[in-house]
Structure formats: C-alpha cells, structure tokens
Amino acid sequence: xxxxxxxxxxxxxxxxxxxxxxxxxxxxxxxxxxxxxxxxxxxxxxxxxxxxxxxxxxxxxxxxxxxxxxxxxxxxxxxxxxxxxxxxxxxxxxxxxxxxxxxxxxxxxxxxxxxxxxxxxxxxxxxxxxxxxxxxxxxxxxxxxxxxxxxxxxxxxxxxxxxxxxxxxxxxxxxxxxxxxxxxxxxxxxxxxxxxxxxxxxxxxxxxxxxxxxxxxxxxxxxxxxxxxxxxxxxxxxxxxxxxxxxxxxxxxxxxxxxxxxxxxxxxxxxxxxxxxxxxxxxxxxxxxxxxxxxxxxxxxxxxxxxxxxxxxxxxxxxxxxxxxxxxxxx
Numbered sequence: 460x461x462x463x464x465x466x467x468x469x470x471x472x473x474x475x476x477x478x479x480x481x482x483x484x485x486x487x488x489x490x491x492x493x494x495x496x497x498x499x500x501x502x503x504x505x506x507x508x509x510x511x512x513x514x515x516x517x518x519x520x521x522x523x524x525x526x527x528x529x530x531x532x533x534x535x536x537x538x539x540x541x542x543x544x545x546x547x548x549x550x551x552x553x554x555x556x557x558x559x560x561x562x563x564x565x566x567x568x569x570x571x572x573x574x575x576x577x578x579x580x581x582x583x584x585x586x587x588x589x590x591x592x593x594x595x596x597x598x599x600x601x602x603x604x605x606x607x608x609x610x611x612x613x614x615x616x617x618x619x620x621x622x623x624x625x626x627x628x629x630x631x632x633x634x635x636x637x638x639x640x641x642x643x644x645x646x647x648x649x650x651x652x653x654x655x656x657x658x659x660x661x662x663x664x665x666x667x668x669x670x671x672x673x674x675x676x677x678x679x680x681x682x683x684x685x686x687x688x689x690x691x692x693x694x695x696x697x698x699x700x701x702x703x704x705x706x707x708x709x710x711x712x713x714x715x716x717x718x719x720x721x722x723x724x725x726x727x728x729x730x731x732x733x734x735x736x737x738x739x740x741x742x743x744x745x746x747x748x749x750x751x752x753x754x755x756x757x758x759x760x761x762x763x764x765x766x767x768x769x770x771x772x773x774x775x776x777x778x779x780x781x782x783x784x785x786x787x788x789x790x
Contacts, residue, residue, distance in 0.1 A: 480637035512609025518709020540600030545583030554584035625658020680771035
C-alpha cells in the first residue's frame with residue numbers, strides 16, 4: 460500500500476510517523492506566524508489578490524475554479540491575470556510568461572491548460588512576488604489570481620479561497636508525512652471562502668467553517684479531438700463506447716466516474732499527477748478510442764495520436780458563491 464492510500468484509509472502504522480508530523484505541523488505554524496508578526500517580509504500588490512489553494516497535497520479541483528474566476532471576473536469588468544508556481548516546469552526564463560504556444564515542459568500542465576482555455580495573461584515562478592510584479596509591469600491587469608498559493612505568505616492577499624476534495628476529504632486529518640495535510644484543518648478558520656468539490660461540507664467541516672463553504676461540481680463539456688480540434692458532445696459520440704481512459708491527476712477515479720456517467724465504459728489507465736507522457740505510455744493492447752483529461756492533453760503535443768480525445772470540464776459553483784465573492788472584493 461502506498462503512502463497516499465494509507466492516508467485515506469487511516470492505516471494504523473502511520474502513527475509511527477507522529478514525531479515527524481508534529482515537527483512539520485510546528486514548523487508550518489511558526490512560519491505563518493512569523494509572516495503575520497512582520498518578522499519575515501511580505502509584499503502587497505497595488506491590485507486585489509485572490510489566492511486559490513488548498514491545505515492538502517494532490518489535486519482538489521483548483522484549476523477549474525481558477526478558470527471559472529477568470530471568466531466570471533471578466534464579466535464583472537475586471538482584467539484578471541494569473542500567477543502560478545508552474546509545478547515541474549522548466550521555463551527558459553524565470554519568471555516566465557506562458558502563452559498558448561508554450562510547451563507543457565516549459566509552462567507546466569495546469570498553467571498551459573488555463574492559458575489555452577481562457578487566454579488570460581499568466582506568469583509562472585516559484586517566487587510568487589516576482590511573478591506578480593512582472594505580470595503588473597507588462598499587462599493591464601487590475602486583479603491577480605494566485606493559483607495554488609495558500610502557503611506562500613510572502614505575497615499578501617485580499618482574500619483566500621480554499622478548495623477541498625469533498626469525496627476524499629482530509630484523509631486521517633494529520634499533517635505530512637503522517638497525513639496529507641500541508642497545514643492543520645484549523646487553518647480553514649482563517650480563509651475567506653471554502654469551495655467543496657463534490658461531497659458535503661457538513662460532513663467535513665465544523666459549523667463556522669461550513670457557514671462560508673460552497674459546493675462545486677465539475678460539469679462535463681465537449682469531447683475535443685487531439686488531432687483535429689473537432690468538438691462533440693457525449694450525446695453526439697458515434698464511436699465505440701468502450702474506451703481507454705487516461706488520467707494523470709490527483710484523483711483519477713473521479714475521471715472514470717465522470718465518463719461512466721456520460722455512458723462510456725472506461726478502461727482506466729492511471730498515472731502519477733503531472734506525469735509527462737511518452738508514446739509508449741499511450742499505446743494500449745486494446746485498440747479503443749482514447750479519452751483523457753484536458754490537463755493531460757496539453758502534454759501530448761509531441762505525440763501523434765489517432766482517435767484520441769480530451770474531455771472539457773467546467774466548474775459550477777453553488778448558489779451564493781458569486782455574491783459572497785463580490786462582497787469580499789468590494790470590502
């Protein structure tokens with residue numbers, strides 16, 4: 460059993476890691492407090508900064524929410540820009556402006572997916588402050604969305620949105636390495652909004668946390684061909700309903716369940732999150748149509764794939780989320 464599986468099955472042997480967990484928890488708490496006390500320097504941007512992040516490792520659905528925010532805030536008259544770490548990216552410069560012509564190796568899979576979907580100005584750098592400064596220097600952005608920056612306290616923020624995988628929850632609710640948490644669950648007391656991707660907030664959060672929590676579901680959109688950009692709905696699909704499903708995301712089973720709900724019979728091929736694909740990875744014994752996630756598709760520009768598709772998904776936010784967001788921004 461892998462460590463991640465153990466976290467979400469609350470395996471008893473993990474208690475052997477309790478001394479390391481207590482050390483990690485203490486370091487994380489003291490680090491944040493040093494920023495709050497002004498003992499470590501932080502920078503305040505001249506525009507609002509919305510941080511979208513989580514307190515657990517692995518995917519929770521942040522990227523669909525970032526795309527939703529970009530599109531919604533544009534409708535409200537803002538000119539948003541995005542900054543991101545660019546996990547596992549090897550950009551030619553640092554910070555680096557991501558464009559639709561960038562490669563996944565240069566930009567990271569999630570930043571490239573966001574840019575290709577929304578054409579938002581986006582800069583990656585492990586130094587979020589440097590990324591924000593470059594974004595402001597070279598664009599007309601009047602609002603910054605920081606993708607996965609909840610623990611990057613060198614950048615001050617106007618509001619924080621924490622995203623939770625409502626299906627997997629917090630596992631055994633312990634910090635690394637005993638559990639999957641980057642910070643204790645109590646950290647959610649201080650965020651402005653909580654978004655629960657699937658599942659129920661009431662079963663995961665205490666009363667005060669649930670009061671500022673909103674549901675999010677990922678609605679499947681079109682299936683898009685990797686070779687021709689042809690887009691069809693699941694209802695219009697004329698090929699074989701038995702498919703090879705490829706997912707290199709935090710929770711691959713979620714993708715499999717989505718395809719089943721659309722009437723497909725998927726043979727799921729899971730890879731580690733952010734996996735960089737080779738031709739051999741996508742050569743399967745059964746010659747079936749191949750459907751992958753949109754995040755995985757941006758990593759396949761260099762691979763010749765026939766009868767291969769990716770599934771677009773769109774975030775749908777619970778009633779009242781946009782009202783709360785606008786109220787917090789106007790504050």
